[in-house]
Amino acid sequence: xxxxxxxxxxxxxxxxxxxxxxxxxxxxxxxxxxxxxxxxxxxxxxxxxxxxxxxxxxxxxxxxxxxxxxxxxxxxxxxxxxxxxxxxxxxxxxxxxxxxxxxxxxxxxxxxxxxxxxxxxxxxxxxxxxxxxxxxxxxxxxxxxxxxxxxxxxxxxxxxxxxxxxxxxxxxxxxxxxxxxxxxxxxxxxxxxxxxxxxxxxxxxxxxxxxxxxxxxxxxxxxxxxxxxxxxxxxxxxxxxxxxxxxxxxxxxxxxxxxxxxxxxxxxxxxxxxxxxxxxxxxxxxxxxxxxxxxxxxxxxxxxxxxxxxxxxxxxxxxxxxxxxxxxxxxxxxxxxxxxxxxxxxxxxxxxxxxxxxxxxxxxxxxxxxxxxxxxxxxxxxxxxxxxxxxxxxxxxxxxxxxxxxxxxxxxxxxxxxxxxxxxxxxxxxxxxxxxxxxxxxxxxxxxxxxxxxxxxxxxxxxxxxxxxxxxxxxxxxxxxxxxxxx
RNA sequence: GGUGUCGUCGCCAAGAGGCUAGGCAACGGUCUGCAAAACCGUCAACACCGGUUCGAAUCCGGUCGACACCUCCA
Numbered sequence: 001x002x003x004x005x006x007x008x009x010x011x012x013x014x015x016x017x018x019x020x021x022x023x024x025x026x027x028x029x030x031x032x033x034x035x036x037x038x039x040x041x042x043x044x045x046x047x048x049x050x051x052x053x054x055x056x057x058x059x060x061x062x063x064x065x066x067x068x069x070x071x072x073x074x075x076x077x078x079x080x081x082x083x084x085x086x087x088x089x090x091x092x093x094x095x096x097x098x099x100x101x102x103x104x105x106x107x108x109x110x111x112x113x114x115x116x117x118x119x120x121x122x123x124x125x126x127x128x129x130x131x132x133x134x135x136x137x138x139x140x141x142x143x144x145x146x147x148x149x150x151x152x153x154x155x156x157x158x159x160x161x162x163x164x165x166x167x168x169x170x171x172x173x174x175x176x177x178x179x180x181x182x183x184x185x186x187x188x189x190x191x192x193x194x195x196x197x198x199x200x201x202x203x204x205x206x207x208x209x210x211x212x213x214x215x216x217x218x219x220x221x222x223x224x225x226x227x228x229x230x231x232x233x234x235x236x237x238x239x240x241x242x243x244x245x246x247x248x249x250x251x252x253x254x255x256x257x258x259x260x261x262x263x264x265x266x267x268x269x270x271x272x273x274x275x276x277x278x279x280x281x282x283x284x285x286x287x288x289x290x291x292x293x294x295x296x297x298x299x300x301x302x303x304x305x306x307x308x309x310x311x312x313x314x315x316x317x318x319x320x321x322x323x324x325x326x327x328x329x330x331x332x333x334x335x336x337x338x339x340x341x342x343x344x345x346x347x348x349x350x351x352x353x354x355x356x357x358x359x360x361x362x363x364x365x366x367x368x369x370x371x372x373x374x375x376x377x378x379x380x381x382x383x384x385x386x387x388x389x390x391x392x393x394x395x396x397x398x399x400x401x402x403x404x405x406x407x408x409x410x411x412x413x414x415x416x417x418x419x420x421x422x423x424x425x426x427x428x429x430x431x432x433x434x435x436x437x438x439x440x441x442x443x444x445x446x447x448x449x450x451x452x453x454x455x456x457x458x459x460x461x462x463x464x465x466x467x468x469x470x471x472x473x474x475x476x477x478x479x480x481x482x483x484x485x486x487x
Numbered sequence: 488g489g490u491g492u493c494g495u496c497g498c499c500a501a502g503a504g505g506c507u508a509g510g511c512a513a514c515g516g517u518c519u520g521c522a523a524a525a526c527c528g529u530c531a532a533c534a535c536c537g538g539u540u541c542g543a544a545u546c547c548g549g550u551c552g553a554c555a556c557c558u559c560c561a
Contacts (some may be wrong), residue, residue, distance in 0.1 A: 001492075029561075037561090044561035074559070177490080177556080215504085231559085253561030258558095284492085285555070292554075322510075323500065328554070330535080335499050338511035348525085365510060386501050390509035400526080458520055483525095 003380045004324060005051075005249075008176050008257060008280040011381050014277065018248050021061040022054050025247035027239050028279070029256055030067040033109035034075040036302040037116050039331060040286045040293050040315065042094070044253045045326045046317060047283035049122045051251060053422045058376050064128040066242050069113075071106035071132050073231055077213055080105035086176045098473050099214035100322055103134070117301045119313040121424040129242055133234040137216045140229045140237045144205045146271040148220060154198065157334045158208030158225055164201045166194065167266050172199075175265060176280060177258040203263050204230040230261035236276070239264075245274040254282040284327045290330055309333075314425045316443070317342040321385045346392065347426050350416055352401035353409045354430035360405035371395050379422065392419070438484045446484055449475065 003016045018024045028048040031037055037045075045067075052065045070076075079086050080101040082094050093106045094101050116125055124130075144160055147153045152167050153160050164173055209215035209227045218225045239247060245268060252261060261280065268276040285292070288299035306316060310334075319339030323329040365371075374395060380387035401409070417428045449464035465475050469487065476483040 032559090041561050047561090055510055253535085253555070258556070259558095285561070287554075290553075319499085327500085330499070332499075332544055334511080338499065340511095342510050384501085386510095387508075390501070401495070402526090453520075456520075462521075474523070477519070477521095 001058050001380045006382050008282050025064045025243040026249040029252035032070040033106045034079050038302050043286045048251045058420045069132050102214050131238045136237050140233045141218050143271045145310050152270040160206035161202045170430050236267040247277050249279040250277045251281045284328050286329045288331045291441045311338040318343045318425045349396050351431040361403040363405045
């Protein structure tokens with residue numbers, strides 16, 4: 001099926017076709033590993049996952065999906081410095097080597113990050129590579145050198161800056177976002193580095209080392225510049241080194257449009273001479289209770305915070321997928337609970353597909369109600385998950401599982417398997433009878449209740465049911481007996 | 488200050504000139520001793536004020552409100 005995607009470059013929905021045959025090369029801006037990922041971060045990764053799964057399943061493309069791990073920046077350096085108050089003992093002993101400390105901290109959070117996204121239903125086997133910025137220092141220096149040699153960079157106080165004014169003579173700077181440069185310069189941008197730049201819009205390619213910071217040697221134009229890379233240069237370099245230029249799609253949060261992605265385009269084009277990628281896809285932000293997530297509002301949640309509160313990561317995945325990726329999503333606990341119920345409703349339907357129908361009433365499904373077409377055509381239209389889900393619910397209501405002929409059920413199992421290759425929140429299996437350990441105490445109370453019930457002493461029966469409930473179990477009456485389930 | 492997005496039923500969330508989106512909740516029913524679950528059914532909304540139009544949530548202007556970006560940020 002042809003896939004259409006909104007492209008931030010053209011600000012419109014475009015037909016997507018890969019540059020090279022049937023393989024899509026996609027780069028996603030990944031995490032800076034200085035802390036646990038929060039749900040806002042995770043929305044961006046869930047969006048990238050939705051996109052790559054849709055391309056695989058609906059577009060039938062092979063995927064080369066690359067996501068970088070930023071393991072060097074101001075925050076990772078700050079938090080890994082000797083004596084850091086946020087150093088955890090799980091990271092090991094700190095040393096006097098700043099680079100070793102940096103690696104220990106970032107490795108720890110990288111592992112936690114990979115665990116988190118796995119819980120959210122992202123299959124880490126889908127990644128072609130998860131490159132680390134610190135493994136590409138040489139390549140970054142090489143790119144900086146090319147930019148410098150072509151005259152689009154200058155050295156100032158031991159750092160190297162990109163010359164935006166110079167570059168603007170050659171190509172547009174501001175492709176992804178309209179910037180009012182006159183007012184931009186008047187704006188309250190405050191940066192300690194400002195005075196070292198020729199112009200506030202210039203950005204750093206290479207930062208001079210400071211005391212007790214990790215650094216790499218770098219000789220540019222016969223000048224020794226011990227330091228570390230700027231933030232934007234890493235993506236340009238890794239895209240080039242791993243995927244090659246131009247590649248197909250670049251994803252990231254909408255906040256990265258400017259300056260990060262704008263700077264990436266400028267760097268790649270200035271240095272390598274190639275516009276990096278034709279498609280830019282950005283996801284909107286997630287808010288919590290209608291507000292930007294921030295620690296001061298008390299609405300800042302990491303995935304593990306939510307798991308501690310009893311939320312299932314798959315329900316978080318489904319709740320985030322229930323909003324379109326380009327609209328703000330208002331994350332609320334009630335929303336996750338509603339998503340859970342909706343998700344389980346579909347799950348129950350899937351379970352029923354594995355049960356045989358004794359006297360089926362529905363023997364065929366008309367072509368216009370083909371579930372695969374209904375759902376995939378919505379997803380193919382700029383990943384419209386809310387509509388896809390609505391179509392799914394319409395279908396379930398129109399074709400109840402208990403009325404379907406077995407042959408239809410088998411077809412639907414195949415279709416649900418495909419749909420779940422994208423959503424990845426359901427089990428495409430018969431319902432498993434879970435062997436729960438019911439405490440003897442509960443079983444005894446339940447038996448007492450059944451006896452009271454048989455004696456028509458319903459008052460006593462209700463008291464016993466309440467007692468069982470207070471102990472965390474619920475009694476479900478059946479024709480001749482009862483089931484005990486955890487609350 | 489500049490730029491942009493958005494205000495849709497109790498909640499979440501689609502729609503972008505005429506055609507019931509959907510989910511959760513609520514209410515009624517089937518089932519049950521009563522429940523729970525499940526299933527069936529009901530229900531409603533387009534921030535405000537003007538304008539364009541035969542017709543406006545949808546287009547235009549204004550007002551109010553929310554949020555974001557311009558600084559590290561998904």
